[in-house]
Amino acid sequence: MSLIADLPTPALAALRISVQARLDAFRAEGLKLDMTRGKPAPDQLDLSNALLALPGNGDYFSAAGEDARNYGNLQGLKEARALFAPILGAPPEDVVVGDNSSLALMHDCIVYALLKGVPGSPRPWSKEASPAFICPAPGYDRHFAILEEFGVRMLPVAMSGHGPDMDAVEALAADPSVKGMWCVPKYSNPTGEIYSPETVARLAAMEAGAPDFRLFWDDAYSVHHLTELRHEVSNILEACERADHKDRTFVFASTSKITLAGAGLAFFASSPANVRWYLACASKRSIGPDKLNQLRHVRFLRDVAGVHRHMDAHRALIAPKFAAVIKALQRHLAGTGAARWTAPEGGYFISVEAAPGTAARVVELAKSAGVALTPAGATWPYGNDPNDSNLRLAPTFPSLAEVRDASEGIALCILLAAIEAQSVQRADSAA
Known part of the structure; x- marks a missing residue:
């Protein structure tokens, strides 16, 4: 896909209609997905259920x-x-x-x-x-x-x-x-x-x-x-x-x-x-x-090696979720100039820098499409992101299928918000 900023105005308008239609179809699915906080998923918590039987044999x-x-x-x-x-x-x-x-x-x-x-x-x-x-x-x-x-x-x-x-x-x-x-x-x-x-x-x-x-x-x-x-x-x-x-x-x-x-x-x-x-x-x-x-x-x-073995089990559960988010962002946004994002090698979040001035709009669009995101500005002191661009995605808690669905919607929201911002910028320049 071409850079949004380089598209002729008629092509930009056509792309806006196309992306809006895809987002409308996503919204029609009636999904309710939550990507707001970095919580462990239930299957991650299940990895530690044996703790609940300890200490055993009355040995306190x-x-x-x-x-x-x-x-x-x-x-x-x-x-x-x-x-x-x-x-x-x-x-x-x-x-x-x-x-x-x-x-x-x-x-x-x-x-x-x-x-x-x-x-x-x-x-x-x-x-x-x-x-x-x-x-x-x-x-x-x-x-x-x-x-x-x-x-x-x-x-x-x-x-x-x-x-x-x-x-x-x-x-x-x-x-x-x-x-x-x-x-x-x-x-x-x-x-x-x-x-x-x-x-x-x-x-x-x-x-x-x-x-x-x-x-x-x-x-x-x-x-x-x-x-x-x-x-x-x-x-x-x-x-x-x-x-x-x-x-x-x-x-x-x-x-x-x-x-x-x-x-x-x-x-x-x-x-x-x-x-x-x-x-x-x-x-x-x-x-x-x-x-x-x-x-x-x-x-x-038991020991540090035991901690690492346990965390390997966590990684097997959550790494595919991070990969699903990255794949969706790459598929919909690569080459558009609409956003850049991290591909973390650890931790619990993916950070997206959307087009300046669009993060709050992305959160609004995602909410209307059934995807809850961390509020825009939350990652800055006083909730004030000076560029209104940062989005924090938290893929660990939903199921892998839900992450795949949510990532599609999020990517479309980011793309549409960038197209809208570019359209407004051109209209202001022409006025």
């Missing part, structure tokens, strides 16, 4: 003899910390195991920092005139929601294909009011990109204006590969130690998309000083986590 005791049914051990069972420490890139003694939500740990760390400061803080962050965070965008809407909830200014920076634009990051970090930065270093949400060794090194070594600057390192997709290649990212904790910024990074992760999304484990890893700080703050909130669930996970997954 840890390797150290702790009764996991009782209070205590806020840091988490030693064997649970040891199991996930290699994935987090930290020694077990610098790992904390929480309950099911890493987002809750991130939220709490922001709140604790605002109320009390972090190690190295001259004062609580809330006592600063106007604390700010660097926010790579497109990014994760729930990260942005936490900051917006507490009035922390958000400073968007573009992604480069190898992580955030580091020239922009370093310039912003020099401001003492900038207290931190969100990072999703592997298979970023939603762009799928992987932070390069150079990016990690620069994040660790850069000069920050605030003495208590923190990287909120959300390693949500560390083992969530879509190909046989298991990409690795440089160890940020080790890089910070080498750069003499050993307290710079808070690492977060969870098993939410490894085992049971609502009944997994969350993790916090950092320097010894930061771990002590977190446990001191959290001790006022909880007497201890769900250690029975920690035992379940240790006995179910």
